[in-house]
Amino acid sequence: MASSDVVLGHSTFDALRLGRSAQMIVGRLLRFWDSKNIKKQGEFMGITLLFLDEKNSVIHGFIPAGRAPFYRPSLRAGxxxxxxxxEVARCTNMYKITDHPFVIRFIPQTTIAEVIENAPVINVEKFMLRSFDPLQALANTNLELPDVVGQIQRVVVYLSLWDDAASMFRGLIGSGDRTQTVMVVTTVNPKLFGGNLYLNSTPATKFYFDNTLEAISEFTARLDGPVQEAFTCIDTKEGIRKKEVLSIGELNKFISNSNEQEAEFICKARVVDVLQQNGWSFVSCTGCSRKLDKDGSSLRCNRCVNPNITGVINHPYLRYRVELLVDDGQDNATFVVFDKEMLKLTKQDAAALTLNEINGGGGVELPQCLKDLGGQDFVFQIRVTPFNFTPNHRTFTVSAIVDTIVPETFKTNAAELVQVEGGEASATGSNMTGINMTGGEEKEPNPSNAGGKGGVRKRTRE
Incomplete structure (x- = not known):
């Protein structure tokens, strides 16, 4: 990006015309980020940019992936x-990040240069802020990715952070002024889940704690009393990973209403039956534990075997893969339990169990210890993966099984919550933060939300 100290006649954002032409704009580059396609394993699509002009209008731009290396080195936020x-085109009706109807698309002829002198007076920041009621209306629609302002304290709106956003937030909390609890969070995706409002981060999400920003200073002025003092943030190498308690119906609703993201939940249910159509074990590779594939009359691990070498795995290993039909009194689902947890339940590995059944004349029927699981109640820890967001998903993977729900699992740190305008206070779960968006007095916790859901989770999102 070359520099320029001359500003010729330019168009304001509201005066732009559709199509390709010799139009020119001058604006502040507020921020930019990589856009990825989560449906194609995070494939890089290009760079999205936000511009602000002297009329305080915001428009976004897009640099396609093929042109990104040419422009990226010289992009500088601010x-x-x-x-x-x-090219000026119309915005899509989904995932809008500005109120402007148009988008600026970079084409091979596009030039961008920094204006050093004689630049118009342009504000430092502008946000597409939404309060509590509009956020609720936007939830689950994917129409907008709005910004929010609030104070970190006890609350009812959950801010879920993923991947870079989670790492960035932990860094800000760990190194910044911990007394600055009022912040702006940009470009979040609102979702309603289990009766609660969740604000999920996106790759565009940024955090602002600067109390000189108009959005923060105006919000702080509405607070009844001084800004709260220091808050804490639970941290691990993988981010905050507490588990949330869900019914089977809520688990299915999460899959239906959320974007593709990894999470873990806790679900209490009764085993109705052990399904047998797919068997209860599989032959795995001793190197990677993956299921072996048939190669003629032999078994082969296509992951571990060098493609330049022909051969088979000489020492396959039998492992559990048990499909349980479970019911929580209202809904049912199929939970899949693998080797580690099945070993805890049966007290013997799959190979030994098979041998015992054969020696005992049990034949190929379901072993008795597996039949005995029917009618028993368990607390399942469920891992939601990208597979669960595909049209063909039919099962949920069990990552752990316990006999009872440990109370500590659902204890929450009041400092991890975010109160949002119009919301009542409530406890959060995993990797989460809280915001008060009203600027008013904190409300009493809602008893019905005890052991509530939420967290600062980690996952790539466009």
């Missing part, structure tokens, strides 16, 4: 730039 010879 700089005033001149962009010319681009």
């Amino acid at each position: 700089s005033v730039v001149r962009v010319s010879r681009f």
